[in-house]
Amino acid sequence: MNWGFLFGLLLPLLPVVSFSQEPVFKEYGTLFRIGDQPEWAAKDLSDGHWKSDLTYVADGEVFWSRTKIDILKAPGSLRPYGLRLEVYAEYEVFWDGVLIGKNGNPGQEADLPAEGELWTTFSIPIHLTNEGEHVMAMRLSNYYFPDHVGIYDLKIDNYNDLVTQRLIQNSYMHVFAGAFLVASIYFLFLFLGNKKEYPMLIFSISCFLFFGLTMTHFVRTTLPIHYSLHVIRLEVITSLMFGISFLIPLYLSIQFPYPKRKFFLGIYTGILVYFFITKQHFFDFTILSMVICLWVFALGIAVFGIYKKAKGAVLVLLTLFLCLFIGYSVSFNVSLFTGFSLILLNMMYLLSLRIKEQRLAYENSLVQSTRLRLELLKKNIRPHFLMNTLTSLIDWIEEAPKKGVLFIEALAKEFDLLNQIENQTLIPIEQEIALCRAHLDIMGYRKEICYVWEEEGIDPGQKIPPGILHTLLENGITHSMPLEGNRIQFKLIFESTKAYKCYTFLTFASPIPQDANTRKEGTGLRYIKARLTESYQGQWELTSGQVNHGWKSTIKIMPRR
């Protein structure tokens, strides 16, 4: 793994951690009181009897909150402070008794259209933000969300910064999300180009879900949403998380296969569904549970991958530990996005590894096919065949010219057949048999042995890689001595069942003394195996061995899975 790649992995960390400053305020506990009196906005009010905890306000009744805030540092001139709030209510905000902002219509929510935004930012007049103690009072009603009383987020900072900060952050996050959208579309197209590549589809969907997750999480400045929609947003986020948590281990399971995959994936999915359904209202807990499940399962797969020496598994393991480290060192949201983006990048890296492997395999197969084609062509120009044939031929012409002409015709026939088949990977069985017969004619003239060819059960519709029976025949001729009557007999038998097709090639001859022991896998058998692999991948069997009557070879071809 190179450092550039590692840097690429860490890059997404930058935008999320780049906003942190010294706070200019200190917030104290918020006090609540149900009721509605304008003087409750005042800075100096004895609120000792107000409740520090209010869990439920029914029917959109108006209530007030008061929060003591210390301004630690007065703002510079022309740079007023702003107040940013995340409150599930419609409300008016008072700063030291002065109304500084309004979000919706507290107390009239049932009658008026929904107007309260979830995230608001108000400017605080400069003269009210001297160093020292201040009071923020709010007049609220939360008709749509009666059990979410309180201020969920409060921040005071330079107003312009507050307004632009989220914008900047979101622009980063949108670029970030956009990258995953592009990756998602790209890999979707790659998948559509080759529909067997499920890892690409899974990766594409994961990227799209992650894009959705980012967009939903950082929806704040893109889309103003009413506070009542908050739950829906969280539900969307949790669902996206569920999808991602399911897809990542599924992807890793395909890349690093392990035994009983369906069983483990089933259990894992069950656990995810359990968390997803049962703890619906504690979203952070649901998300955390799913993330932990994902992490543990992914770790298991990666460790097994390393055990099996799968390429890329070590990187996955390192990434998972990096995620763990990030999870401990930064906030949950930050670590969530960083972690996921790291894992997704990792998945992309694995994909690139697989694509490279496939490319190499493809190139290799091209080379292999060319090599086999050459080998087939070479059969008849190898010195042993060519020079011996020519020597015999000269002799026939000199001694018995008429026979010599027949010899030349047999030779022409074999060359012609070989020319017809040389660039094919499968040829009709009859063509292969014709090639064998032509070869026997030639060898008959050379060796002056009576070669007999027989066949049984041949199905003319069948196809076979070129030259494989021819090779068996050559081996049979080379390694045999004639029987009584100076004859050698060959027999080809074809059987077809549902489970396989089988060619049995028999040589009836006497063996060459002490030849059988030294006979090892020669180029001939290697050629046959390579041809069978080229056309049938792993779905074939070849046996070859000595038997009573001579030699027996079988080629079994199983149907494709």
Place this chain on the structure above:
Amino acid sequence: MNILIVEDESRIAKRIERMTRAIFANGLQSLKHINTLQEAMTFIRNNELDLVLLDLNLNGSSGFDLLTSAVSESFHTIIISAYRDQAITAFEYGVLDFVPKPFNQERLAQAFNRIYTKEKTKNNTIKFLAVKKRGGIQLVPIADLVYIKGAGAYSELFLEDGTKELHDKSLEKLEQLLSYSFERIHKSYLVKMSEVTHISVASGSKYMAELRNGLRIPIGRTKYKDLKAKWI
């Protein structure tokens, strides 16, 4: 002349046989054709031969094992093969000639001429002499050889390290194979000329070749003139 043909192609064997008979005519005592390696090995061990005509690829297996044992024997070996690229190796092992297939009678006769007329081989590529030892055949590098002494039907090879090996070939036959760097300075001695430091005259006008290791080898009276003309 007793000749063995080792060839697994029947038509070609017949061709060799026919041509051999034509070339040697009455000079031929026996001619035998064998088409497997094993039989050939057995036949060579049990029969007196003058010449073996050998195909290097018999029934799909390499004939180099047979070649090694053939060249260690007393007879000359001529290779008749389809593989021209094996010629160099064959000469390194000490064959008399290499006849590539396809061949005609003229080419075969040319090969036979090398024994028949005691013509010396022009090929200076021989690298080893195969020596029969108990338990196998040892290849003695020509580079280690200093001189050879004729001992009746066989020869004694004297090596640089002072050891001596026996070879089944006669001094005449070895001379044919080694002629490029060895000289027959005496009817019983074949000497590597690069080992000779100078020629001295001993009493009785006997000429002696002094070798680098201090050994002195007599030079034949008839050989001296030729030697002087060629080397001095």
